[in-house]
């Protein structure tokens with residue numbers, strides 16, 4: 001599928017409700033499958049990533065029923081699946097599920113294979129395999145990557161000091177801790193998203209959080225509950241940035257999760273835009289005590305380049321493709337450092353964004369752990385999503401302020417996290433053409 005995004009002819013205006021949070025949807029599906037009884041999920045993200053996790057839980061014996069806008073998951077009694085568990089493009093899916101299954105009592109004696117698409121099979125898994133193995137897990141990787149073969153067996157807890165601020169690694173260990181004997185303690189080098197720590201208590205499991213240490217006592221049983229998934233701030237970032245860039249725009253993004261371990265993008269934007277351009281109106285606490293807000297966005301003048309503080313990187317890790325697109329049209333230079341983790345996401349986001357932005361005439365210098373971007377005019381041109389949903393959406397937004405249309409090949413990938421993206425942009429007044437709709441190639445798109 002190819003998108004053609006035309007330069008905006010007028011301000012963007014209107015209200016949208018961004019799709020459900022991807023991280024929380026994965027956890028709701030996974031915990032629901034592990035939990036005894038029924039879990040009701042409201043606002044589940046119907047994206048390819050989170051559907052893959054839900055399908056994996058179904059293959060493991062959880063019952064899944066769609067009832068209107070809710071999903072009911074009846075879990076607790078897992079069995080070995082008939083074949084490999086395919087997590088598609090989902091890093092969160094494969095890493096959290098591997099941890100959760102590694103010691104699961106009713107699966108002991110079985111052999112489970114967890115795999116995914118070409119991108120997922122190239123992402124590092126040693127970061128979970130090594131510490132899980134220290135808990136007693138039997139996991140065979142393929143040269144440090146998926147496919148992973150897991151033979152569930154008895155685990156013991158332990159104390160882990162992570163080398164990287166990764167919520168996926170932290171969560172994989174805590175979920176393994178649910179079926180381990182004793183206490184599992186995970187110390188992160190810096191804050192990372194804490195959705196697992198917030199949601200497990202809703203399923204009846206105490207998590208002891210002291211600063212950068214999260215711990216739980218195993219074995220522990222989960223009990224089904226109701227989960228209301230807030231809107232995804234990472235998805236909301238695309239219309240948000242579009243509205244900041246298109247002069248005169250004013251939009252409202254409803255029901256967006258603003259968890260403080262995820263709101264780095266708002267902190268970074270505060271240094272790039274006029275005060276009042278992004279207004280956060282706290283509305284309520286969602287499931288697992290997740291703070292939720294309506295965001296009002298106004299374009300109040302030019303965006304400024306920024307030297308982004310490395311401490312904010314883990315708190316905005318998924319927003320860097322969008323921030324790089326924003327930097328391309330900001331006044332002055334934006335410097336990103338301490339972001340080497342971007343190289344092991346759905347794509348090598350530093351290399352891919354550098355290449356694609358240069359195709360649109362943007363001056364970008366690549367660094368091992370980031371990039372330096374000099375803002376200026378963006379040319380019309382044809383770019384490629386490189387198999388990465390967030391790259392596709394970042395480039396699409398740039399088309400609204402380029403000198404002519406921007407065409408994005410491989411836009412099918414957007415369905416990974418934001419299937420309604422084109423509809424939402426159009427609802428705000430953007431002109432977006434879709435070619436070859438519905439066309440999906442099988443592997444490397």
Ligand code: S3P
Pocket residue numbers: 022023024092165166167168169171192193317318341
């Ligand atoms: C996620 C954690 C982050 C993030 C990913 C979702 C999660 O990855 O990039 O999109 O749901 O835990 P890392 O924990 O590997 O940084």
